[in-house]
Amino acid sequence: MPKDTLAAFLFLLPLFILVVALIAYPFYRALWLSLTDKLVGYPERFVGLQNYIYLLNDDTFREVVRNTMVFTVGSVAAKVLTGLAMALVLNHVWRWRNFFRGLFLLPWITSSVIIALTWRWMFDSFPGRGFFNSVLIDLGLLSGPIAFMASPEGAMLAVIVANWWRGFPFFGVSYLAGMQAISLELYDAAAVDGAGPWQRFWHVTLPGLKHVMVVTVVLSLILTINDFNIIYVMTRGGPGTATQVLATYSYEVAFNQLRWGRGVTVSIFLVPLLVVGIALVSRYLLRERN
C-alpha cells in the first residue's frame, strides 16, 4: 500500500517538527556554544576548543568528574543490590504480591524535589534534630546531634541515599518480572542435580536476569550520571564542591558565573558516554520489540 507512506509522513510530522525545532536544533546550538566564549550580555566569539582545554586542566572540573563517578557508581550499585533483594522477597510472597509491589514503587513516582527535601531533612540536624539523629540519640548510640550534611562524606552519602531510594523500586520490579520469566523447569533440573538455594540463585536466577540487568543498569547509569534535581535541592553541590556533579556544575557555570560557553561544554563532555550507553540499550530494547 503506497498510501501508507503518505499517511505515515502526515502522522509523524508533528513529532518531526518537535524533534527538529526543540531537540536537534538546540543540540546543534549547544555544540556551537561550546566553541565560543559566550558570556551573558556579550556577543559570542569563536574560540575553538579553548573551553574543552580549560576544563581538562581545571582542578574543580576534575573534582566534579570524580564526584559524578562516585555518585553514579554508588547509587547504581546500591540500586542493583536492593533491587535484587526486593525481587527475591516479592518472588516468595504469594498473597498481596501486587499490593506490595505497588507500594514499593511509590518512591519511583514521587517528585524528586520532594524526595530531596525530605531526605535532606532526615539527614540534617536542623530544624529539630532530623530523623537519623533522633533515632540514634533515642537508641543511645549518640550523645548529641551530628551535622551529617556539613561533612563532604556525609553529604555525598546523603545524596546517594536519596537517589538510590527513588530508583531502586524500578530495579526491583524489573528483576521480579525477569525472575518470573525464568522457566521453573530450570529450577527443577538444578534441584535434581542437587543444587541448593544459593547455587540455584547463582547458576539459574542470575544468568536468567542477565538481559534485564544490562538494560536497567545502563538506563540508570544514563539517568544518574545526569542527575540534577536531587543534588541541587539537597546540597547545591556543597559543602564546598564536595557533591558538585556535572549537571549541577554546568548550571552553576552557566547561570551563576554567567559563562554559557563553558557551562555547555561541561555537559557536552558526557556526550560520548551517552552515545555508547544509548547504543547499547537501544540494541537490547529494539531487538526484543522485533
Place this chain on the structure above:
Amino acid sequence: MKALTIAGLVVFLLITLVPFWWIASMSFKTYEQIQFAQSIYVPRPFTWENYTALWTGSRFPLWLRNSLVTAFVVTAITTVIASLAGYAVARLRFPGRESVASLILILYLVPPALLFIPLYRVLAELGATNSLAALFLSYPTFTVPFCTWLLIGFFKALPKELEEAAFVDGATRTTALIRVLLPLAAPGIVASAIFAFTLSWNEFLYALVFIQDETSITVPVGLNLLIYGDVFSWGQLMAASVITTLPVIALYMFIQRWMVEGLAAGSVKG
C-alpha cells in the same frame, strides 16, 4: 524461608514508608514542635495549621494552578503527537520505519541536563521564557519520545485482524483507526497520558531555568524557593509535599497494573 521473606518484607516496608511517614507527620506539627524536636515520631498535639497557613498565607495555590495548567496542556499535546506517531510506527508500512523507531528510543534517552542551556536560548529568542509557554514547548521534548515508545508497543500488541476486518467491510484507514483501533487502544493512551502528566508535574530543571517570575513558577520550583527563604516553616513545606504527592499517587493507583506490566515489558521480554 518463610521467616526470611517476612523479615525482608518488613525491611522494605520500613525503607519505603519511613520517608513518607516523615513527610506526613511533620506536616501535622506546630512550628515549636519541629524547631525544638518535641514529639518527633508522632505529632502530639496534631494540628492543621501548616495546611491553612500554606493555603491562605503563601503563593502555593498559585504555583499549584501553574503546575496543573502546565501538566494538562503538556499532556494534551503529548497525547496527540505520541498517539499519531505511535500508530504510524506500529501499524503503517513505510520506508525507514525501523530508523524512526530507533530515533524515538534514542530521543527518550537524551537527558534534559544536556539541553537546558541551548533550549533556554532558543526559547528566549521565541519570547517564550518567563511564562508557562516555555514549559508547554519544552516538556514535550521528553514526554513525547517516552509516550511514543510506550504506545508503539501498545499498538503493536493489538490484533491486526480487527483492523483488516474493518477494511474488508469497506472502512477507510481513518474510519478503521477511529472506530476500531482507538477504542481498543484507549487504556494504553490513558496510561501514557498519566505518565506525561506525572513527568510534567514532577519536572524541576527546565522550570527552574526557564522561569524567574515568581507568579509563573510551578510547585517544585516554589518548594525549592521556600527552603532558601529566611525563616520558613518546614511544616508548611511538608504540607505542600503531601498536597503535591497525593494526586500522583491517586492517578498511579488507577493505572498501577498496566504501568507495572508496561515497565517490565520494556526491559524484560525477549
